[in-house]
Amino acid sequence: MSRKETEGVCFEKREQVDAILAEYEGKKGTLIPILQEVQNLYNYLPREALEYVAERTGVPIAEIYGVVTFYSLFHLDPRGRNIIRACQGTACHVRGGKSVLQALEKELGIKAGQTTKDLRFTLETVACIGACGLAPVMQINQDTHGRLTPEKIKTILAGYR
Ligand code: FES
Secondary structure, eight states: OOTTTTTTOOOTTHHHHHHHHHHHTTOSSOHHHHHHHHHHHHSSOOHHHHHHHHHHHOOOHHHHHHHHHHSTTOOSSOOOSEEEEEEOSHHHHHTTHHHHHHHHHHHHTSOTTOBOTTSSEEEEEESOOSOGGGOSOEEETTEEEOSOOGGGHHHHHHTOO
C-alpha cells in the first residue's frame, strides 16, 4: 500500500509513527530501530501499528512478526507503566525470593508474566540482576529494592503510580 493509500488509516499516535517512519525513510536495515521506537511510543507493539509499519515500509507483516517474536525485547501485549523484575536467581531464592514473588502476586492479583488491568504494573522474574549481596532483590523500573520481605511489598508498591 502506498503512502497515499495509508493516508486514511487511523489509530492512536499515528502521527508519531509517521514521524518515526519519516526519520528512517530511504535507509536500509532500519526495521529493528523503527520497531524499537514504535515500542517506546506505546510501551508495546500494537497490531494496528505493526500493520501500518508493514504497509508503509513494504516489509511483509509475517516478516515483522517473525522479528518481533524472535527478540525478547519486543512485546506484543500491553505492558504496565512500572515493570517489576523479581529476582529468582540462586542467591535470592535461598533468601526467600519465592515468598517475595508470592507476596507480589498476591498484592497485584496477577501471576508472574502478567500485567495488571489498570496497566500500572507488569510483573516479571529474572535469573539474577547482579545485586546478590542484597538478596532477595527486585527491580522496579530503574530502582533496585533489596533485603526484601513479603511484609515490605505493599509499602514499596505504593510508591509507584
Ligand atoms: S541471584 Fe538475585 S541478584 Fe543475584
